[in-house]
Amino acid sequence: MPVTPAPLGRHAAAPVELKQQYDANRAGRPYLLFRDGNGEQRIVTLPETRDPVSVGRGPSCDVSLPWDEKVSRVHAQLERIGDDWTIADDGLSRNGTFVNGDRLTRRKRLFDGDLVRVGSTEMAYRAPAQSLAPTVTGRSMVAPALSDAQRRVLVALCRPYHDAGSYATPATNKQIADELVLSVVAVKTHLRALFQRFGIDDLAQNTKRARLVELAFESGAVTTADFKPRPA
Numbered sequence: 001m002p003v004t005p006a007p008l009g010r011h012a013a014a015p016v017e018l019k020q021q022y023d024a025n026r027a028g029r030p031y032l033l034f035r036d037g038n039g040e041q042r043i044v045t046l047p048e049t050r051d052p053v054s055v056g057r058g059p060s061c062d063v064s065l066p067w068d069e070k071v072s073r074v075h076a077q078l079e080r081i082g083d084d085w086t087i088a089d090d091g092l093s094r095n096g097t098f099v100n101g102d103r104l105t106r107r108k109r110l111f112d113g114d115l116v117r118v119g120s121t122e123m124a125y126r127a128p129a130q131s132l133a134p135t136v137t138g139r140s141m142v143a144p145a146l147s148d149a150q151r152r153v154l155v156a157l158c159r160p161y162h163d164a165g166s167y168a169t170p171a172t173n174k175q176i177a178d179e180l181v182l183s184v185v186a187v188k189t190h191l192r193a194l195f196q197r198f199g200i201d202d203l204a205q206n207t208k209r210a211r212l213v214e215l216a217f218e219s220g221a222v223t224t225a226d227f228k229p230r231p232a
Helices: 015-027 148-164 173-180 184-197 205-219
Strands: 031-035 041-045 053-056 076-081 084-088 097-099 115-118 121-126
Touching: 015 031, 015 041, 015 121, 015 205, 148 173, 148 184, 148 205, 173 184, 184 205
Parallel strands: none
Antiparallel strands: 031 041, 031 121, 053 076, 076 084, 097 115, 115 121
């Protein structure tokens, strides 16, 4: 069984799924974000109680992954300690549990954006209180001020989400450069500035581009009105 589409980074979300993530972030409670065997987005909000949360293939698990044959019936356990969530395997699984690519050998504290893999399923741990995203005021995020050139690069980065839907990925530097008739070096310069303006320059490299797309839609910096047909 191949690894399910990643919740962040390479396989990103459609606008409607980004809205679901935005609502989960606004709620403020930590959650797990992943895709099931059919590629559908799942969001599991972690409880406010200190009860442990089991992850496994068994139907009685709190986070049940019945489609994944590489997941043990009880595979791993999340536990809240203080204000933080931790994860441990403790020999429960046959194939191991991985956080950001490293196999667990002991209990590990989770941080916002950490990627947990059990079997062939990859889950993102999201903790909105730890997020480096821009300030949210009232009902919506305030978009940072952008130059015309930065905004054109941002729209081009987001274009695949309008054109392709659920399994879109952010446009590559080359695709953006070709669309806007810029050099790849210029595109990289604008993207670095955008990462800083949206407050995500400290995020892991493999999550920055998808997170920038997410924030662009959430803040209203990019809307469907921006995706006019490109000149032939």
